[in-house]
Amino acid sequence: MENGGPxxxxxxxxxxxxxxxxxxxxxGPAQGICRLANTPEEAEAAIVDLDGAVPExxxxxxxxxxxxxxxxxxxxxxxxxxxxxxxxxxxLGEFKxxxxxxxxxxxxxxxxxxxxxxxxxxAAEQPGSGINLGPLERRFIDIAGDMSDEIYLDISxxxxxxxxxxxxxxxxxxxxxxxxxxxxxxxxxxxxxxNLIFCPTSHxxxxxxxxxxxxxxxxQPHTGERIGFRTASSxxxxxxxxxxxxxxxxxxxxxxxxLWTSRGRVPKGTPLNAPIKLLAWPNLTRLTIxxxxxxxAALWATRPTSLMDTPRLLDVPYRHVFAFYSASLILGLVExxxxxxxxxQVSPSPPPLPSVQNEAQTQRRGLLSRLLAKLGLGLx
Amino acid sequence: xxxxxxxxxGPVGAGKTTAISTLSDVPIVSTEAxxxxxxxxxxxxxxxxxxxxxxxxxxxxxxxxxxTPGQERFDFMWDILTEGGLxxxxxxxxxxxxxxEDLRHFVEAFRDFIKETHLAVxxxxxxEAPLPGLDSYNEHLSxxxxxxxxxxxxARSRRDVAILVxxxxxxxxxxxxx
Numbered sequence: 404m405e406n407g408g409p410x411x412x413x414x415x416x417x418x419x420x421x422x423x424x425x426x427x428x429x430x431g432p433a434q435g436i437c438r439l440a441n442t443p444e445e446a447e448a449a450i451v452d453l454d455g456a457v458p459e460x461x462x463x464x465x466x467x468x469x470x471x472x473x474x475x476x477x478x479x480x481x482x483x484x485x486x487x488x489x490x491x492x493x494x495l496g497e498f499k500x501x502x503x504x505x506x507x508x509x510x511x512x513x514x515x516x517x518x519x520x521x522x523x524x525x526a527a528e529q530p531g532s533g534i535n536l537g538p539l540e541r542r543f544i545d546i547a548g549d550m551s552d553e554i555y556l557d558i559s560x561x562x563x564x565x566x567x568x569x570x571x572x573x574x575x576x577x578x579x580x581x582x583x584x585x586x587x588x589x590x591x592x593x594x595x596x597x598n599l600i601f602c603p604t605s606h607x608x609x610x611x612x613x614x615x616x617x618x619x620x621x622x623q624p625h626t627g628e629r630i631g632f633r634t635a636s637s638x639x640x641x642x643x644x645x646x647x648x649x650x651x652x653x654x655x656x657x658x659x660x661x662l663w664t665s666r667g668r669v670p671k672g673t674p675l676n677a678p679i680k681l682l683a684w685p686n687l688t689r690l691t692i693x694x695x696x697x698x699x700a701a702l703w704a705t706r707p708t709s710l711m712d713t714p715r716l717l718d719v720p721y722r723h724v725f726a727f728y729s730a731s732l733i734l735g736l737v738e739x740x741x742x743x744x745x746x747x748q749v750s751p752s753p754p755p756l757p758s759v760q761n762e763a764q765t766q767r768r769g770l771l772s773r774l775l776a777k778l779g780l781g782l783x
Numbered sequence: 784x785x786x787x788x789x790x791x792x793g794p795v796g797a798g799k800t801t802a803i804s805t806l807s808d809v810p811i812v813s814t815e816a817x818x819x820x821x822x823x824x825x826x827x828x829x830x831x832x833x834x835x836x837x838x839x840x841x842x843x844x845x846x847x848x849x850x851t852p853g854q855e856r857f858d859f860m861w862d863i864l865t866e867g868g869l870x871x872x873x874x875x876x877x878x879x880x881x882x883x884e885d886l887r888h889f890v891e892a893f894r895d896f897i898k899e900t901h902l903a904v905x906x907x908x909x910x911e912a913p914l915p916g917l918d919s920y921n922e923h924l925s926x927x928x929x930x931x932x933x934x935x936x937x938a939r940s941r942r943d944v945a946i947l948v949x950x951x952x953x954x955x956x957x958x959x960x961x
Contacts, residue, residue, distance in 0.1 A: 606916070687934060688936055692946075697953050698953050700932070704930060716957075717958070770840075770844065778952075778961065779961070
């Protein structure tokens with residue numbers, strides 16, 4: 404799967420005939436999506452046939468050998484941990500969708516691994532000087548995913564630029580927030596294993612979840628677990644002091660949820676070539692600043708520009724633009740204009756930024772750049 | 784040697800002096816004095832003329848940071864201060880009785896300067912008074928015919944003030960790079 408190649412899979416539970424048929428399917432209609440791994444060790448995911456005589460035994464035996472993500476093929480629905488069910492007879496569309504979910508899962512696991520391995524953010528700032536935020540920047544890059552610009556420009560890989568929020572906890576949280584605002588009442592989430600309460604009047608979230616746990620929930624597509632939510636009256640809630648560290652900003656939490664979920668992608672159906680208008684600036688002094696966020700925001704505020712043109716105009720990686728869009732979208736701060744709904748085409752080169760036309764403007768850009776560098780913080 | 788200016792404005796006690804001192808490379812020159820009118824109720828010492836700070840850039844370039852006088856009887860200074868300025872930083876105090884009236888007052892006072900350059904708004908003391916929220920400020924600013932970056936700011940935080948100033952600079956030219 405590295406560099407956007409086919410996902411390498413191993414097979415389990417198939418008899419010889421079924422294995423041959425699947426191999427034909429992978430080499431034919433499903434070509435380029437995944438391929439059989441040369442060795443079991445090389446496999447990134449597995450495809451398991453669970454229509455054998457004793458499916459439980461097949462599954463246990465499989466899990467003793469392989470811990471990674473799996474596609475489960477069966478005639479009846481199966482909800483198994485770390486597995487994605489595909490109904491038999493296998494339809495190409497459903498199979499592709501399941502493979503995309505597995506890809507997302509693998510990307511997420513890799514991202515998490517890097518986040519854990521990343522050194523801690525740099526220490527305190529020194530008055531009058533910038534902060535060395537190298538490690539923090541690396542964290543930001545991880546938050547925006549690791550897809551290269553080539554993937555964004557490759558029409559055949561266009562599906563990888565999108566994610567379906569309905570498959571992630573992001574959607575459930577948004578629905579809960581909508582209910583909290585509609586009823587103007589706290590909303591409690593169930594099924595998370597931790598407390599999570601939205602408090603709409605104070606714009607706060609109460610949770611005893613550690614950030615790492617919430618992040619891991621965000622990056623995993625749903626695999627059938629039920630997470631529900633309900634309104635509650637304020638007097639049934641735990642007594643929360645205003646300085647309780649479990650009380651967090653609602654906007655900041657939603658912003659992070661979107662960054663962790665999207666990882667350099669945008670919600671399905673987002674028009675890539677429609678100019679994006681910034682309706683209001685995100686409160687960037689209190690939110691995680693994704694790389695180049697200030698520049699992207701300023702461009703969209705002064706001159707609405709599409710997702711595909713923005714990276715070229717600002718000379719920044721596509722993943723940072725996509726990440727900033729998704730995070731701003733969850734707070735309702737951006738809007739595509741004109742409804743160019745076709746995500747398939749890439750527009751020709753965008754018109755250059757309307758500056759640096761004469762020596763005075765060149766000098767001014769130089770000054771602004773030096774001043775920005777002086778202000779530093781590695782935020783750009 | 785090239786000289787440039789950034790202007791900080793806002794009502795008394797909004798944090799102009801503090802914000803400039805968090806960015807300045809030199810000790811801030813402040814002409815604060817004991818307030819003699821109703822201002823003394825909010826802030827015993829206030830800026831009756833102006834604050835001055837300095838950012839030194841490579842190549843002997845300097846960016847002067849000016850804070851406008853906090854009292855209206857010194858309004859005549861504002862035109863002089865803004866001449867040749869790069870842009871306006873407006874700091875508003877969320878604990879004041881009517882911060883939207885403050886917003887209107889300063890935007891109207893600097894309307895021509897903002898049109899020629901750009902504006903960034905920092906709302907201070909939101910930890911003490913979370914409401915009104917930033918969305919309300921955006922609405923009011925929009926009614927005044929402007930759109931600008933509006934952030935929650937702690938004027939004592941260099942990071943907050945730097946982000947505010949950077950947003951202004953990128954509004955002036957998103958093509959600039961730090």
